[in-house]
Amino acid sequence: MTNTDTPVWQRPDGREADRLRPVSFQREFTQLPTGSVLGKFGNTQLICTVSIEPGVPRFLQDSGQGWLTAEYRLMPGSTKPRQPRELTKLSGRTQEIQRLIGRSLRAGIDFHLIPNYTITVDVDVLQADAGTRTGGITAGFVALQSAIDRLLTEGAIEKSPIKTAIAAVSVGLIGDKPFLDLNYEEDVAASVDLNVVMNGEMQLIEVQGTAESGSYSREQLNQMLDLAQKGIQELFVAQKA
Numbered sequence: 051m052t053n054t055d056t057p058v059w060q061r062p063d064g065r066e067a068d069r070l071r072p073v074s075f076q077r078e079f080t081q082l083p084t085g086s087v088l089g090k091f092g093n094t095q096l097i098c099t100v101s102i103e104p105g106v107p108r109f110l111q112d113s114g115q116g117w118l119t120a121e122y123r124l125m126p127g128s129t130k131p132r133q134p135r136e137l138t139k140l141s142g143r144t145q146e147i148q149r150l151i152g153r154s155l156r157a158g159i160d161f162h163l164i165p166n167y168t169i170t171v172d173v174d175v176l177q178a179d180a181g182t183r184t185g186g187i188t189a190g191f192v193a194l195q196s197a198i199d200r201l202l203t204e205g206a207i208e209k210s211p212i213k214t215a216i217a218a219v220s221v222g223l224i225g226d227k228p229f230l231d232l233n234y235e236e237d238v239a240a241s242v243d244l245n246v247v248m249n250g251e252m253q254l255i256e257v258q259g260t261a262e263s264g265s266y267s268r269e270q271l272n273q274m275l276d277l278a279q280k281g282i283q284e285l286f287v288a289q290k291a
Contacts, residue, residue, distance in 0.1 A: 059224040062235050063092070070219070070231045070281050071181075073288045075192045083172075085197025089189025092233055093179035098189045100197035101170045116164035116211070118194075120152035120171040122186055128178045147183045148173070150256065154187045154216055154247045155194060157255045163211035169194070180237040184218035184245055188285050191216045195289075215250035217285040221274040223266060228274045230281045242266045246278035250286060 065071070071092030079088040083099035106117045122144055124133045136144060151173060159169075171194060173186035194212070201207045222232045222240030229236060237243065241263055247255040259271065 059227065059229065059236075059239070061229065062233065067227060067229045068277055068280060070284055071233065073285065075189060075288065077192065077196050083193075083197070084200055085193045085195070087189050087193040087196060089185055089192065091181055091185045091188075091231070093177060094175070094181050094185050094233075095177040096182065096185050096189050097174050097176060098186065098193040099172045099174075100190075100193045101172070102164075102167055102197055102201065103170070104167060106166055106168055114165045115161040116159075116167040116169065117161065118152060118156050118159055118169040118171065120148045120155065120173065120186075120190065122148035122151055122173045122175075122183075124175045124178060124182070128175045133178075147186070150183055150245075150247075150258075151186050151190055154218060154255055155190055157247075158191065158194075158212055158214045158216040158249060160211045160213050163209050164207060169197070178234070180232050180234040181220050184220050184247075187216060187218040187247060188289070192289055215286050215289060216247065216255065217282045217289060218245060218247040219278050219281040219285060220245050221278045221281075223270060223274070226270070228270070228277050230277050242270070242274070244271075244274045244278065246275065246282065248279065248282045252279060252283070 074090045076088040080086045084102045085100035087098050089096045110117055126132050126135055155171060171190045173190055175182045198210050198212055220232050221244045222229050223242035224240050242261050245258040249255055
């Protein structure tokens with residue numbers, strides 16, 4: 051069988067190859083954090099909360115700057131079978147994802163405008179159907195914006211430290227064709243998995259691209275990046291709404 055005879059992947063939910071899953075954000079989902087949002091990306095659901103507290107890590111003391119860090123967890127009922135709680139030691143995957151979320155959101159902040167405060171973004175996955183890291187970044191930014199809006203309203207800060215919006219999305223190659231915003235079934239089937247983070251000026255912040263088997267060409271990478279940019283532009287619209 052030649053490549054031209056390979057059946058075209060049919061998306062389980064019937065989406066076109068360049069379509070996002072349904073996206074929604076419910077702000078102020080909980081009352082106690084400075085900011086919170088329930089983010090839904092298809093069947094993936096995350097609660098993102100933002101806490102802003104006095105003090106910075108030791109390496110930033112007396113610098114006149116603030117800081118942002120992130121924590122990420124899969125809740126026990128978010129997967130099937132049950133996801134055990136990570137109580138004493140974080141898995142490599144968890145550490146890698148929360149570092150990615152932190153790096154991505156820090157790229158949108160001017161820390162001189164929020165001196166001597168640490169922003170903690172907590173991303174807890176309630177239901178996982180792939181795209182939890184990109185969803186954590188995208189929904190995490192909405193929660194961050196909500197928290198900063200609250201500080202401005204309360205007069206705790208005079209100017210927003212947010213320089214630009216941040217969003218992320220996944221793209222995968224299935225049968226040599228790029229597909230946007232993979233769900234779990236597609237993520238498993240993909241020969242290449244690409245996660246793309248961009249800012250509001252459509253500049254790249256991070257690209258994570260892995261060939262699960264074989265390799266992929268520069269042309270295919272460009273196709274996936276174009277598709278990711280289209281999806282992220284739509285996510286910025288959803289964030290603003």
